[in-house]
Amino acid sequence: MQAPGATAVSRDPQRWSRGWRRTLLAAGMLAYPAVTAVGVAQYNAGGARITGFAVVAAFCVCYVLGTLAAGRGAPRHPALPFAVLTVLFLAALPLAHEYAFFLGTVIVAFAALRRRRYAALLIGTGAVAAVVVPWAVRPWHSGPGWLEAVALVFTALTVSAFGEIAQSNQALVEARAEVARLARQTERDRIARDLHDLLGHSLTVITVKSGLARKLAATGSERAVDEITEVEQLSRRTLADVRAAVSGYREVTLAGELARGRELLRAAGVEARLPPTTEPVGVEQQELFGWVVREGLTNVVRHARATRCEVILTESAVEIRDDGAGAVGGTGGAGNGLAGLRERVAEAGGVLEAGPVAPRGWRLRVAL
Secondary structure, three states: OOOOOHHHHHOOHHHHOOOHHHHHHHHHOOHHHHHHHHHHHHHOOHHHHHHHHHHHHHHHHHHHHHHHHHHOOOOOOOHHHHHHHHHHHHHHHHHHHHHHHHHHHHHHHHHHHHOHHHHHHHHHHHHHHHHHHHHHOHHHOOOOOHHHHHHHHHHHHHHHHHHHHHHHHHHHHHHHHHHHHHHHHHHHHHHHHHHHHHHHHHHHHHHHHHHHHHHHHHOOOOHHHHHHHHHHHHHHHHHHHHHHHHHOOOOOOHHHHHHHHHHHHHHHOOEEEOOOOOOOOOHHHHHHHHHHHHHHHHHHHHHHOOOEEEEEEOOOEEEEEEOOOHHHOOOOOOOHHHHHHHHHHHHOOOEEEEEEOOOOOEEEEEEO
């Protein structure tokens, strides 16, 4: 049975540059001081051999301490570990001869990792020195250090590649975190926009119908019970819509909004001229046009003080006209609902137009 966090861990892009892999790579570099110690034993005896071993041991200790400091973050003095290691490398040269360049391999590899800008220069200089110095120092009685140069180049390239992978993975993790943050922000904006549109429309209908029921009840009309029943049903639908909006599974349809709009306008005493069918509109535009009709008719009832409202549908456009107060407060009122609708239309690649019409009224038009 897989542990709960196993999947998340296995998908961690930094798993190749953290934990035991990083430790293994860092510990593996201690093989080079061990080879250098072999050179010290080969070329020295007595006190010189002990001195050589002490230099190699000091190199190992400084390397481990520097690696631990780098693992905890940037050292306070980043150049100090390299300076100490370089001094120990130079001290090992007369004792280990060409074998000392294995210590230089460690220094060049991690210097290239920390100073990527100068990596090629550092690796090239180290390789040339490994080849030339053993050949140029005649008392050593050795030829060019080809083996040391090859080890230096390939080790430095391996460490640099590992560093590139770690840096790329870090950038990937940061990018994923930013994408997740933007996704959360987008979802919050969607929920806020949907809730505003849903509640603005539904509460308007409930208010209008409740007012109508109160007036009917005052006159003793039996229709008051019907209106209150419809208010109850609308409240239940609104609650379901709010739950669906939060969970992301709510769907707005043009036909449904026209049916609701017809009832809303009737309750508000506005003459409704709505299309009998939505066939001219394609399936991909149905939801967007449904939002337009919802917002437009809600604003007609809330702001326009109109007596007549008309909805015109075509294949690529929807238009809502009323004969209300026009610029005083029609469907183009600069509220959050219209701002949210503009966002929806812009995301769909459409154009929203809103403004007064002569001689009286307001027009809201969305075209794709």
